[in-house]
Amino acid sequence: MEGPKGAALDLGIQGMSCSACAARIEKSLGKLGGVQEAAVSYASRRAWIRYAPDETDAEAIKERVRRLGFGVSDPGDRSAEYAAMRLLRLRLLVSALLTLPLLWAMAGHYEALSFVPVPAFIRSGWVQLALATAIQFGVGLPFYQNAWSALRAGGANMDVLVALGTSAAYLYSHYVVFAHGAAGSHPDGMLPLYFDTGAVVITAVLLGKYMESRSAARALRESDGYAKLKAEEITVLRADEARRVPAASVRDGDIVLVGPGGLVPVDGIVTGGQSEVDESLLTGESRAVPKRPGSRVWAGTTNRGDTLRIRTETTGEGTLLSRIDALLRQAQASKTGIQRKVDRISARFVPLMLLASAMTYLAWALWLAPGDGSRAALSALAVLLVACPCALGLATPISLVIASGKLARRGIVVKEASALESLAKVEVVLLDKTGTLTEGRPCVAGMQPAPGWSAAAMLKLAAAAEAESPHPYAAAVREEARRRGLVPPPATGRLEWTGYGVAADCAEGRIAVGGRQLAQQERWSGMKRAEGFAAIREAGGETVLFVALGGECIGAISLGDRLKRESPEAVQALRTDGLDVWLATGDAAGPAAAAAKEAGIARWKAGMLPEDKLQLIRALQREGRVVAMAGDGWNDAPALAAADAGFAMAGGTDAALAAGHVALLRSSLTGIHAAVAASRLTMRNIKQNLGFAFLYNIVMVPVAACGLLEPWMAGAAMALSSVTVVGNALRLSGRLARELR
Ligand code: ADP
Ligand code: MG
Numbered sequence: 001m002e003g004p005k006g007a008a009l010d011l012g013i014q015g016m017s018c019s020a021c022a023a024r025i026e027k028s029l030g031k032l033g034g035v036q037e038a039a040v041s042y043a044s045r046r047a048w049i050r051y052a053p054d055e056t057d058a059e060a061i062k063e064r065v066r067r068l069g070f071g072v073s074d075p076g077d078r079s080a081e082y083a084a085m086r087l088l089r090l091r092l093l094v095s096a097l098l099t100l101p102l103l104w105a106m107a108g109h110y111e112a113l114s115f116v117p118v119p120a121f122i123r124s125g126w127v128q129l130a131l132a133t134a135i136q137f138g139v140g141l142p143f144y145q146n147a148w149s150a151l152r153a154g155g156a157n158m159d160v161l162v163a164l165g166t167s168a169a170y171l172y173s174h175y176v177v178f179a180h181g182a183a184g185s186h187p188d189g190m191l192p193l194y195f196d197t198g199a200v201v202i203t204a205v206l207l208g209k210y211m212e213s214r215s216a217a218r219a220l221r222e223s224d225g226y227a228k229l230k231a232e233e234i235t236v237l238r239a240d241e242a243r244r245v246p247a248a249s250v251r252d253g254d255i256v257l258v259g260p261g262g263l264v265p266v267d268g269i270v271t272g273g274q275s276e277v278d279e280s281l282l283t284g285e286s287r288a289v290p291k292r293p294g295s296r297v298w299a300g301t302t303n304r305g306d307t308l309r310i311r312t313e314t315t316g317e318g319t320l321l322s323r324i325d326a327l328l329r330q331a332q333a334s335k336t337g338i339q340r341k342v343d344r345i346s347a348r349f350v351p352l353m354l355l356a357s358a359m360t361y362l363a364w365a366l367w368l369a370p371g372d373g374s375r376a377a378l379s380a381l382a383v384l385l386v387a388c389p390c391a392l393g394l395a396t397p398i399s400l401v402i403a404s405g406k407l408a409r410r411g412i413v414v415k416e417a418s419a420l421e422s423l424a425k426v427e428v429v430l431l432d433k434t435g436t437l438t439e440g441r442p443c444v445a446g447m448q449p450a451p452g453w454s455a456a457a458m459l460k461l462a463a464a465a466e467a468e469s470p471h472p473y474a475a476a477v478r479e480e481a482r483r484r485g486l487v488p489p490p491a492t493g494r495l496e497w498t499g500y501g502v503a504a505d506c507a508e509g510r511i512a513v514g515g516r517q518l519a520q521q522e523r524w525s526g527m528k529r530a531e532g533f534a535a536i537r538e539a540g541g542e543t544v545l546f547v548a549l550g551g552e553c554i555g556a557i558s559l560g561d562r563l564k565r566e567s568p569e570a571v572q573a574l575r576t577d578g579l580d581v582w583l584a585t586g587d588a589a590g591p592a593a594a595a596a597k598e599a600g601i602a603r604w605k606a607g608m609l610p611e612d613k614l615q616l617i618r619a620l621q622r623e624g625r626v627v628a629m630a631g632d633g634w635n636d637a638p639a640l641a642a643a644d645a646g647f648a649m650a651g652g653t654d655a656a657l658a659a660g661h662v663a664l665l666r667s668s669l670t671g672i673h674a675a676v677a678a679s680r681l682t683m684r685n686i687k688q689n690l691g692f693a694f695l696y697n698i699v700m701v702p703v704a705a706c707g708l709l710e711p712w713m714a715g716a717a718m719a720l721s722s723v724t725v726v727g728n729a730l731r732l733s734g735r736l737a738r739e740l741r
Pocket of ligand 1: 433
């Protein structure tokens with residue numbers, strides 16, 4: 001059972017060493033009573049949890065994470081991450097310094113390096129033992145801790161391989177020191193010491209981890225950026241005096257002052273001043289938007305002109321900015337189909353490698369080189385050390401996190417990572433008309449009252465019925481009535497039929513306003529004159545609404561809406577991408593055909609109820625086609641949800657965030673093309689990452705098993721492989737930056 005709509009918790013998590021850790025936290029949190037949903041992302045080092053507040057609380061959840069051996073921090077606060085990185089750097093430094101003498105001693109083993117003088121004390125087995133012990137159990141301690149907590153939880157991760165591999169190398173050398181009493185040195189040709197192997201592997205792994213976390217942090221910093229748009233202190237007007245107060249103390253209704261160049265700290269309505277506001281970080285719209293009293297402004301935008309007075313409507317976590325930020329984090333922690341498959345493989349990876357290593361040992365000891373225990377041990381060791389589940393686990397999420405972050409900065413908010421995956425395969429794009437292809441700001445273009453009625457009397461009643469509808473046509477009717485100074489009579493018993501129209505009761509009787517389908521369904525009388533008017537207006541591309549009082553038509557209103565300036569270009573871009581673009585609208589055939597022609601769309605369907613759009617999508621999907629749909633967030637929501645990728649156009653910004661998989665805050669069709677292009681690049685990048693990670697393991701593990709890799713080389717290769725994946729994901733970051741400009 002779905003519990004009551006739970007509270008959500010966002011956490012930063014420190015100390016995860018690979019995606020197996022993320023899976024472990026996720027599993028453990030999932031078992032905690034009261035937790036409804038938990039998603040943990042290794043790539044962004046974050047967790048997103050939904051829980052029932054009456055059954056558990058944030059503290060209990062954090063405690064559970066800590067008990068698993070991980071650090072917990074505020075998600076916006078990257079300082080814990082930096083601290084973890086500094087600690088990692090320190091470990092790396094110490095490890096490298098202690099490894100250096102061991103490498104120096106190793107130079108003595110190689111003919112080519114025999115010119116390097118090696119001081120006698122470094123040659124001492126005891127000195128080497130001391131150095132190696134310090135690295136193995138000092139610097140390397142966290143590997144054991146992580147491996148232990150992974151094993152205790154019944155999983156295995158990269159730390160298990162590293163801890164096992166380096167311990168084996170260490171113990172093997174230990175054995176050599178004591179068995180051969182090699183306290184002095186070993187003459188050339190004798191068994192070399194393997195202290196260096198464990199040490200070098202630990203240093204290499206630390207170097208790899210460090211490089212990986214540095215570049216991951218860089219990529220994430222570029223893509224999460226919303227945190228710094230949040231104001232710490234806000235200037236408010238209290239008792240006619242401007243005061244700086246902490247952001248948390250600002251309440252709804254407070255008047256906030258934002259000077260030139262200042263960051264708007266709340267969502268609200270301008271009550272004084274005229275200016276231009278840069279909304280690019282929120283919506284991707286690069287032109288500054290003019291604001292005057294009555295205009296809406298949003299937190300996270302920048303005032304580019306004179307001081308504005310803003311009446312606060314929403315603060316803190318409720319602002320559009322905060323909600324977008326939360327959606328983005330939720331998306332970044334969500335899993336795609338590919339990711340789930342990879343996770344299933346990764347879960348078996350470590351046990352499989354342990355098996356491969358054991359088999360390598362047996363093959364060498366019993367068959368390839370019987371009697372040569374060291375050949376067998378070294379090859380088995382190399383197998384353990386070369387295998388890298390880390391690159392596999394990282395391949396998908398790191399690219400998705402980068403792509404969703406980059407898109408968000410363009411006002412394209414991906415709410416589910418899986419939508420990015422489907423978008424790369426999309427074949428058909430269905431577009432709604434009003435507000436999607438067109439501006440969605442229709443104006444009354446003409447009226448035809450029935451005999452005995454004046455245009456004003458009809459309009460007044462129509463406006464009364466439309467008084468509370470969120471539909472753009474309703475707004476147009478209200479606006480025309482207001483412009484003519486008409487005051488609609490009060491009405492009760494409101495009804496709204498999605499895709500048909502509205503109705504309400506007033507003193508004169510029951511008023512209904514809607515399209516032809518509504519008139520036909522309710523069998524209105526006296527439609528003839530209105531139909532004649534409609535035929536002419538619809539042929540010209542206008543939309544006609546019919547108005548009835550008590551079931552009798554009292555006139556018709558025609559509305560004109562303009563195509564968005566960029567629509568034809570955006571449609572063309574989608575077709576160039578190889579996509580099939582359709583128009584599916586609830587409007588009549590006339591306006592549908594006109595809009596389709598103007599936008600360059602070859603196929604259109606008119607008179608589609610929201611339910612019909614849903615059926616159309618299902619039918620296309622049954623044919624095996626991958627379908628994207630763009631529409632408004634409120635009456636197209638079911639169709640948007642059914643599409644493989646649903647784009648909600650943000651007319652009023654709010655409904656868009658709730659519907660579909662992707663919200664287009666700039667409400668422009670160019671966003672669809674951008675998202676498709678980004679998803680194709682991203683999926684290619686992920687495939688490269690996965691291809692590399694698989695190929696790496698498939699090639700390197702057999703090479704190691706054949707005894708062709710020294711254990712330290714195996715360790716270094718393993719460390720480098722995950723760095724390669726992160727490096728490739730960073731390349732995506734650059735590509736996307738250019739593509740989305
Ligand atoms: P679209 O698919 O173009 O977005 P809708 O599904 O929103 O169209 O609406 C379809 C038709 O239903 C409109 O063309 C109009 O005739 C009628 N309609 C819907 N809502 C209203 C309303 N509030 N007032 C009048 N007519 C409406
Ligand atoms: Mg619509």
